Amino acid sequence: MKKVFNWIVNHFPTRRRIIQLYTFLLYNANLKGYINGTIFTGNSKYFCTPSMNCYSCPGAVAACPLGALQNALTASKTTTAYYMFGIIALFGLILGRTICGFFCPVGLGQELLYKIKTPKIRKNKYTRTLSYLKYVILVVFVIAIPLMFSIAGATVPGFCKFICPAGTFEGGLGLLLNPANQSGSRNLLDMLGPIFTWKFAVLCVVIVASVLLYRPFCRFICPLGAIYGFFNGIALIGVKLDENKCTDCGLCIQHCKMDVKHVGDHECINCGECISVCPAKAITWKGSKIFLRKNDIEEPAGEVKLGDIRKMTYTAPANGTLATATAAAGENNVAPANEHSNIKLMVSEGGYADIPPVKGENDRSARGKKHDRNFWIRVGAWIAAFAVLLTALIYFNTLPEPEISDIMIGSQAPAFSLKKYGYNERGRYDLLDETFDMEDHLGEVVVVNFWATWCGPCVEELPEFAEVADEYDVTIVAIHGRIEVNSEPEIWVPANHREWLSSKIVFLQDEMDGSTAKTFIAYGGVNSYPITVIVGKDGKVTFTMQGKLDKSTLESEVQKALNA
Amino acid sequence: MSSHFLKIKVIFCHGAAFYRKIISFAYICSHEDFVIFDRIILTFEYIYVTIYIIIVYQEVALNKSEKIRFGYGIFLAVFTVIVGVVFIAQVAELYYSGIKDGLSVIYTTERISSRLILPLIFLGVWIAAIIAGFVLSVVFPIKEKRAVVRDDGKTLALLRSKMPERGDNAEYDAACKKIKQIEKARICVWCIVSAILLIYGVYIMIFVFNPANFHSDRLREDVLVLVRHLIALVIVGFAVAIVAVIFEGVAARCETEFVKKAIVSGDRSSVPTKQGPEKHASIVVKIICAEIAFFAVELFMLAPFFITWILGSGDVTSGYIAIVAIFFVILIVSGYLLYKTAKKYVPESSAKVIKLYARIAVGGLAIVFIVAGALNGGAGAVLTKAINICTECIGLG
Numbered sequence: 014m015k016k017v018f019n020w021i022v023n024h025f026p027t028r029r030r031i032i033q034l035y036t037f038l039l040y041n042a043n044l045k046g047y048i049n050g051t052i053f054t055g056n057s058k059y060f061c062t063p064s065m066n067c068y069s070c071p072g073a074v075a076a077c078p079l080g081a082l083q084n085a086l087t088a089s090k091t092t093t094a095y096y097m098f099g100i101i102a103l104f105g106l107i108l109g110r111t112i113c114g115f116f117c118p119v120g121l122g123q124e125l126l127y128k129i130k131t132p133k134i135r136k137n138k139y140t141r142t143l144s145y146l147k148y149v150i151l152v153v154f155v156i157a158i159p160l161m162f163s164i165a166g167a168t169v170p171g172f173c174k175f176i177c178p179a180g181t182f183e184g185g186l187g188l189l190l191n192p193a194n195q196s197g198s199r200n201l202l203d204m205l206g207p208i209f210t211w212k213f214a215v216l217c218v219v220i221v222a223s224v225l226l227y228r229p230f231c232r233f234i235c236p237l238g239a240i241y242g243f244f245n246g247i248a249l250i251g252v253k254l255d256e257n258k259c260t261d262c263g264l265c266i267q268h269c270k271m272d273v274k275h276v277g278d279h280e281c282i283n284c285g286e287c288i289s290v291c292p293a294k295a296i297t298w299k300g301s302k303i304f305l306r307k308n309d310i311e312e313p314a315g316e317v318k319l320g321d322i323r324k325m326t327y328t329a330p331a332n333g334t335l336a337t338a339t340a341a342a343g344e345n346n347v348a349p350a351n352e353h354s355n356i357k358l359m360v361s362e363g364g365y366a367d368i369p370p371v372k373g374e375n376d377r378s379a380r381g382k383k384h385d386r387n388f389w390i391r392v393g394a395w396i397a398a399f400a401v402l403l404t405a406l407i408y409f410n411t412l413p414e415p416e417i418s419d420i421m422i423g424s425q426a427p428a429f430s431l432k433k434y435g436y437n438e439r440g441r442y443d444l445l446d447e448t449f450d451m452e453d454h455l456g457e458v459v460v461v462n463f464w465a466t467w468c469g470p471c472v473e474e475l476p477e478f479a480e481v482a483d484e485y486d487v488t489i490v491a492i493h494g495r496i497e498v499n500s501e502p503e504i505w506v507p508a509n510h511r512e513w514l515s516s517k518i519v520f521l522q523d524e525m526d527g528s529t530a531k532t533f534i535a536y537g538g539v540n541s542y543p544i545t546v547i548v549g550k551d552g553k554v555t556f557t558m559q560g561k562l563d564k565s566t567l568e569s570e571v572q573k574a575l576n577a
Numbered sequence: 578m579s580s581h582f583l584k585i586k587v588i589f590c591h592g593a594a595f596y597r598k599i600i601s602f603a604y605i606c607s608h609e610d611f612v613i614f615d616r617i618i619l620t621f622e623y624i625y626v627t628i629y630i631i632i633v634y635q636e637v638a639l640n641k642s643e644k645i646r647f648g649y650g651i652f653l654a655v656f657t658v659i660v661g662v663v664f665i666a667q668v669a670e671l672y673y674s675g676i677k678d679g680l681s682v683i684y685t686t687e688r689i690s691s692r693l694i695l696p697l698i699f700l701g702v703w704i705a706a707i708i709a710g711f712v713l714s715v716v717f718p719i720k721e722k723r724a725v726v727r728d729d730g731k732t733l734a735l736l737r738s739k740m741p742e743r744g745d746n747a748e749y750d751a752a753c754k755k756i757k758q759i760e761k762a763r764i765c766v767w768c769i770v771s772a773i774l775l776i777y778g779v780y781i782m783i784f785v786f787n788p789a790n791f792h793s794d795r796l797r798e799d800v801l802v803l804v805r806h807l808i809a810l811v812i813v814g815f816a817v818a819i820v821a822v823i824f825e826g827v828a829a830r831c832e833t834e835f836v837k838k839a840i841v842s843g844d845r846s847s848v849p850t851k852q853g854p855e856k857h858a859s860i861v862v863k864i865i866c867a868e869i870a871f872f873a874v875e876l877f878m879l880a881p882f883f884i885t886w887i888l889g890s891g892d893v894t895s896g897y898i899a900i901v902a903i904f905f906v907i908l909i910v911s912g913y914l915l916y917k918t919a920k921k922y923v924p925e926s927s928a929k930v931i932k933l934y935a936r937i938a939v940g941g942l943a944i945v946f947i948v949a950g951a952l953n954g955g956a957g958a959v960l961t962k963a964i965n966i967c968t969e970c971i972g973l974g
Contacts, residue, residue, distance in 0.1 A: 052964065052966060053964075054964040056960065058959070058960050058963035058964055059956050059957075059959060059960045060959075061959065067971065068962075068963040068964075068966070069966040069971045075963075076959050076960075076962075076963035077963075080962070080963075081959045081962065081963065084958065084959075084962040085955060085958060085959070088958060092953055092954055092955060092958065093953070093955075094950070094955060095946040095947075095949040095950035095953065095955055096946065096947060096949075096950020096951060096953075096955030096956050096958075096959065097950065097955065097959070098943075098946050098950075099942075099943045099944065099945070099946025099947035099948075099949070099950055100943075100947060100950075102939055102942060102943035102946065103940070103943040103944070103947065105939075106936060106939045106940050106943060168967070170967070173967075173971075174967075174969055180971045180972065181971065181972040184966070184971035184972075185971040185972040185973055188971070188973075189973070201968070201973055204968055204973045205973060208969055208972055208973075209972040209973055211972075212972035213972065244939075246932070247932055247935050247936050247939065249936070465961075465965060468965075468967050469967060469969060470967070470968070470969055494965065541965070541966045541967075541968045541973075542965055542966075542967070542968075559968075560968055560973070561969075
């Protein structure tokens with residue numbers, strides 16, 4: 014028993030590790046999503062987590078800032094991405110890259126993998142050079158690709174689509190591995206293609222690299238870390254170096270596993286591990302006075318530079334010699350010498366002198382009161398944090414969910430009556446009072462497609478749907494769950510696809526229940542677009558598919574339904 | 578600072594600022610769906626440009642500050658007349674065209690919007706000039722008129738004879754502390770009042786200049802709604818301003834008492850004089866702070882603005898792309914010059930001040946952006962994309 018207890022004590026996670034685990038649990042508090050294989054659709058996704066956490070993860074309760082930023086940039090034609098710029102700026106100002114060190118689940122995963130006992134690749138000048146790659150990824154994949162493709166009318170969040178291993182692991186695998194998403198109308202396995210192969214390979218490379226290198230994703234790839242690095246200098250929380258105490262020994266840089274040049278630069282993730290190795294105690298947390306940590310002057314037999322005495326007690330004369338310093342110390346508020354008077358003063362000549370402690374600083378009762386207060390603050394903080402986590406877990410896992418219908422082939426297609434889009438009497442393309450009733454089209458083959466303007470595959474497949482609508486005797490309806498705010502229909506149909514407006518596709522607006530699209534749910538939609546359902550002449554479902562549908566498959570299924 | 582280098586920089590930055598202004602103006606005139614928030618943002622941009630130009634000119638023409646003040650006064654007076662004339666002319670034109678075409682079409686939103694755009698631009702610049710004048714008087718207070726030549730030694734002896742031999746240091750320190758507290762309170766009150774009035778002003782502007790709030794066929798109801806919406810804000814705003822003025826008077830009287838005590842107690846502090854950092858940043862640092870603010874506005878407000886413009890245009894020509902590309906190149910070069918200047922001329926003691934300003938600026942900008950994003954649908958878009966996943970984005974494709 015004692016051995017077990019000793020083992021636990023020796024291997025107890027550090028405070029930083031506990032905070033990392035805590036934030037991972039808090040970000041992914043929707044545990045029932047892992048069981049049901051669905052993602053959370055509540056209003057907490059208005060807000061972003063400070064660090065990367067894919068919002069397609071079944072457990073995610075908030076949005077990912079990087080994904081949201083890219084999506085906002087893809088919509089730059091109509092809406093400037095002020096919200097995401099503001100959110101990221103606020104997080105950067107408050108925390109800087111402390112987010113990477115303390116609040117990122119991806120960083121946590123890499124650090125745990127790094128613990129595996131293998132030979133390690135230490136940082137060197139090559140890794141330092143490679144660390145600039147993340148800025149290139151930021152500019153190209155996060156900014157340029159979404160903007161350029163939005164000109165062309167396509168929605169391509171470059172980093173999420175081509176690189177992000179967090180999305181593949183948390184979102185892709187998180188949904189794929191659930192049996193509910195492996196069959197029926199929610200079968201995601203059919204959607205796997207070259208993109209999945211590429212991203213899975215990227216994920217494997219990152220996992221293997223994490224075993225050999227410390228945080229390779231954070232150092233070389235993560236664009237969010239690149240952005241927060243710009244704020245490290247002005248962030249309110251993080252590590253700081255006291256230049257007056259620093260002896261330039263370089264131990265902090267040597268000990269640090271990130272590619273830093275100095276403490277607190279843009280590569281520093283503010284993990285705080287350099288604080289304990291600094292012999293001069295020159296590295297502290299910003300705002301450390303709030304938490305009243307013991308300073309080294311109070312430590313018996315501590316070595317203190319002349320500069321500290323100057324700062325703390327009196328203004329030293331310019332020459333700063335030992336004699337004048339001790340003489341000056343004797344003039345101002347000095348307590349009588351007692352058993353605490355064993356502080357030594359190190360001066361440039363290499364000699365040492367006893368300096369009596371300053372009145373009030375080493376007073377034992379005053380120090381004791383400060384530590385008691387610090388203790389209770391910590392206890393209070395831990396209790397509050399635990400309460401928040403518990404509340405989140407209970408709240409998110411007891412929220413009611415919309416009923417998911419599993420549309421099978423041969424089942425009766427749900428009826429709906431939805432408003433159409435078209436040109437009104439003023440010549441503007443807008444929602445009309447006219448409706449499309451499914452019951453009126455009994456006896457016809459109807460292709461029901463659920464899409465969204467910001468969904469790349471949806472936008473890519475619609476022109477092919479338009480061609481099929483022209484060539485075959487079939488009614489194609491494209492239902493949009495319009496929950497964007499302030500978007501004009503004439504704008505959200507991309508400029509190079511205006512021919513859709515004059516095609517035979519009937520564009521409809523889904524009925525919304527809060528943020529839930531009712532017809533989409535009724536047709537088996539579980540939060541991902543596009544979905545295509547073909548309804549035969551008898552009103553029964555003949556084909557259903559989640560994901561992009563190519564023209565040849567659509568044509569063959571339509572012909573089957575027409576000939577049935 | 579080398580005045581030659583500074584002048585070159587001023588010419589470059591001034592020219593670059595004019596180029597950027599031309600683009601902004603072209604955007605205003607060409608973009609039909611110019612929503613109200615874009616107008617507000619551009620108004621703030623005018624304010625920054627004006628402040629920047631005035632501060633930089635102050636540095637270049639250090640000895641000519643009085644002439645600049647005089648010129649500014651003339652400019653403001655003339656411009657106020659111009660703004661008034663333009664506004665009245667547009668209103669008159671609106672009125673007479675309504676009479677001609679019939680009252681039923683006098684208040685169409687299209688007609689009012691087209692008439693008000695021109696005066697709005699002038700109004701924006703006029704507001705910018707007013708605020709610039711305020712900043713001018715605060716940052717560069719009016720120097721005293723040339724003092725009458727007098728015998729300073731005789732005056733000092735006279736004053737010393739009225740002061741006690743040994744003063745009460747503790748009382749002096751206490752009085753100074755009180756004076757500082759009162760000054761801080763006054764500044765806080767005015768900052769709070771300014772913030773409240775600014776928020777109210779922005780809200781009122783958003784409401785009043787939103788054409789959707791005015792309908793052609795329900796003028797009476799719309800005016801009543803306008804009054805109901807805004808009267809409370811106006812009353813509270815006035816009340817807050819009046820309270821601040823009263824507080825200012827009371828605080829000034831209290832402070833005077835403590836100033837008298839400080840003088841009487843001998844004007845000698847018990848705290849030894851410290852060789853501390855400069856209390857006020859030099860004029861160079863002030864310029865750099867102004868440039869940083871200007872650069873931040875250009876980068877974080879205009880840059881996404883122009884991206885939206887170029888992407889929202891139906892036909893993106895190579896000409897548009899070239900114009901915006903030149904804009905960004907100028908922005909980057911300006912930023913580089915700014916960085917080099919700051920690194921070379923800002924002493925370490927002022928670096929902390931600049932860091933504080935940077936934090937305040939970034940924090941304020943972040944909050945403004947979040948509010949702006951929430952208003953223009955950005956927050957809703959985040960929710961949309963987060964609950965309806967793009968399958969290719971998680972590798973399922």
